[in-house]
Amino acid sequence: QSALTQPASVSGSPGQSITISCTGTSSDVGAYNYVSWYQYHPGKAPKVMIYEVSNRPSGVPDRFSGSKSGNTASLTISGLQAEDEADYYCSSFTTTNTYVFGTGTKVTVL
């Protein structure tokens, strides 16, 4: 299984909105609505920000939102804040009962 494709980097100014794409195949992203997104600060444990394409766990700010169309999922951060600067990874459950992560996106707040 190949890693899901994400842009290497995305940047934005405070208050702006950014979107990170996550492209897979009909065997993973396109197969189910089991796409999740993780925020990762080096040296810390990853934190789930979105699950099941568009659901936010308790405690995650509502400026984080997710969507999916076909084989591509997206994470949008609205009202970008300095604390949102981190690496972001998508993940998808697959038709072979495994998981695959995205290649990761570094978000920079200008």
Place this chain on the structure above:
Amino acid sequence: QVQLQESGPGLVKPSETLSLTCTVSGASISSYYWIWIRQPAGKGLEWIGRIYASGSTNYNPSLKSRVTMSVDTSKNQFSLKLSSVTAADTAVYYCAREITSGYYYFDYWGQGTLVTVSS
């Protein structure tokens, strides 16, 4: 409060077997899938595999021939063995809990442990 803690040698010689254990507190290991994930330096996250309390497993196809996972419900622990390691297996290894029941994501993670493969 669910907590996971990885433990094991930080240095493994090439061709030997990497062994890690994840100790779970605050939750019973009997009711979830438990996951191993790794991140090589400068690279992305890689899902290694998962194990249920019953012993049922699923592994990453690219690692399947070298991976063995096990669970010890009496100690609330699960373990990873990766055989015939090379420098490419040098990474930070994380254990995590998988939420299934229709959701399929990882809600609790350990802090990670660095394993270096070197002679």
